[in-house]
Amino acid sequence: MTVGAASIDTTAALSRAVAGPPALETRDLTIRFGGHVAVNAVSCAFHPGELTCIVGPNGAGKTTYFNLISGQLPPSAGQILLGGEDVTRLPVPHKALRGIGRAFQLTSLFPNLSVFENVRLAVQSRRRIGLDLWSVWSANRAVREQAEDCLERVALADKRHLPVASLPHGDQRKLEVGILLALQPRIFMFDEPTAGMSVDEVPVILGLIQEIKRDKSKTVLLVEHKMDVVRSLADRIIVLHNGNLMADGDPAEVIASPIVQQAYLGIAAGDESAQQEGSHG
Template sequence: MSSQNSVPVLETVGLSVHFGGHQAVQDVSCRFVRDTVTAIVGPNGAGKTTYFNLISGQLPQTAGDVLLDGQSVRGWSASKRARAGLGRAFQLTQLFPRLSVADNLRLVVQARHGHGFRFWQPASSLTQVDADVEHLLQRIDLAERAQVPAGQLSHGGQRRLEVGIMLALDPAVMMFDEPTAGMSADEAPVVLELIQTIRQEGGKTILLVEHKMDVIRSLADRIVVLDQGQLIADGKPAEVMAMASVRQAYLGESVVTEAAKS
């Protein structure tokens, strides 16, 4: 790994949050560098999505900090963090369901180009915006459904559109919360191939919250394991899955055995 890639794009330092007497995330320190894919795993209730929410600004931390390119983003809103380069795709899609697929993308692309939400200006006059939208539609394999209202897409189609919206923002960090959750067997590979393509293009730091071992094995360079809000393991997938503490907390002997056979 080069010295440039050794510099963390994203870092959490002693990150913690509690709700009443429950410590949902406890003192989690982790560094994430460019051109890597990290899977965040753990049993239900381990704090994975809460950890994502703290990083992306959906929740304020009780203690600790989040650093983006070495700068603290503590106190920043989720939208300010997104503009600074923290992209997030959610378990539940965050779209404008009555707008077309293309217009969902166009709003984001216009904002990135500094045009804002100028509904009074014909979008067709914005040549570069249109070109960018068309490129995104091709990337997420929704060009043929460009004029369909987003709310009429299948769940998998909506997830792809959400990834397209994140790509439109061109963030340095891309966070996927269970990217294939609820998808059919036909839909899931499209999203996984898209994430793999983003990885191969380089320049991004990718974080996944994921349960499926086949997805983790196909995409992740590294696994971070949370249990009861605490970081209990961090390393290469094969090494982490071989740890007794991980088997006990989450993976289970049967899953580790199955993973070792693949």
Template sequence: MSKPSLITQDLTIRFGGHVAVNAVSCDFRPGELTVIVGPNGAGKTTYFNLISGQLRATSGRVLKDGTDLTKMAPSTRAHHGVGRAFQLTNLFPELSVLENIRLAVQARSGDGWRIFRSARSLTELTARAERYLEATKLQGVAHQAASELSHGDQRKLEVALLMAMEPDIYMFDEPTAGMSLDHAPDVLELIAEIKHDTSKTVLLVEHKMDVVRALADRIIVLHNGTLLADGNPEEVMSSQLVKDVYLGKGVEPA
């Protein structure tokens, strides 16, 4: 079994007297897609925010390949390879889709925001951006302003920008939310392709059970901010405790 690429140790956050995430400890490994599920208010997105840095933990730690990220800003965590789709959405809304992706490629290359660059450098950046454009099936809107995209294409642009940053950890929070039946399969196919890269770790918050069954190697269940279950999809989904939680029976973790 590969070494964990991402670890949360007793990760906790309190808002006043409310404990939104309560001492959650999990290891995540390369080549594994983990889906985080739970009823509304379970703490799923809050847990994601703690990992990616949008929220600062009250206690506990987030480790990436042995590096403590707990006190780092989201941008610094991204530099360390933790990528979350919404962080890059519509980087420049009035620029074209291709230009947005090219800027993400440029940022990843360490080329900064230099105004003056060689024509060869610009051509190379554009060629790399076009590969992500093709991978996400956005060629038809390449020269359209990002702000003018349909919701489905905006979600695909999120994935393209995230891919362009080449993270080790991919984080998707309900990636098909609000998408039409026509667009959703494209995004799910992209996530499935990322999953097949055994050097990448994928975390997914999702409530659609058909998506969970199609993609998950592992499921963790949060309930009232506490880790309730963790295991392979068949075991977790057949657990009576998990079923009771989804039926609203007020079950407390053992």
């Protein structure tokens, strides 16, 4: 594990290094807003088959880091590499076509269209099928079958004909995940995927992320505040603080490290019982 500038344990880094080239990498990625550095020279490599949770307090730079990777924001400095290709300056649509998928911000929902039509449009976008008014594109069996499969996977098949505007917030979040599945990215980026969902809805999304994680050709990045979700999903945790990479490594080691315990779990140094609860509770 790496905490701050000091390398405490390089085992996790070495195991990733021998796993092959990274699917996604940021090198000294930086963005400044006037005199404020929101993300400061963050260098991380993410590998296929690995789920990395990005944690930190509000204002740490997590979502801004996501926005840089997916193309919503142009960096002030640094590089973004996708499969070794420099995609730093590519706009969102071009990054999406190359395989960077961003849930909840990559694709806007069409509130006046049905649930099914929203997913079908995403399938067509991925397949690069245009809307030709002279063809009956709605009868395209392959497109329809893939859209139906995505709706089944996010438990929305029974609401396929409803207009999106009529869906409760939790179902809209599930639909956004369904749209991401339809785009078939190599890199899945989830920004607090269970936020606003009821207790009954959360297992659907967590189970889906677990399913994606089992596909060793996919790379998953997850911003999450709920530590029980982090513990259940993460292969690796990175911690951002004031735009800086503060810790990177095995989940148990990162959560148990004193600097992370103090900064993010509110546990005072030397409070062994609280540290144990923070690590396992």
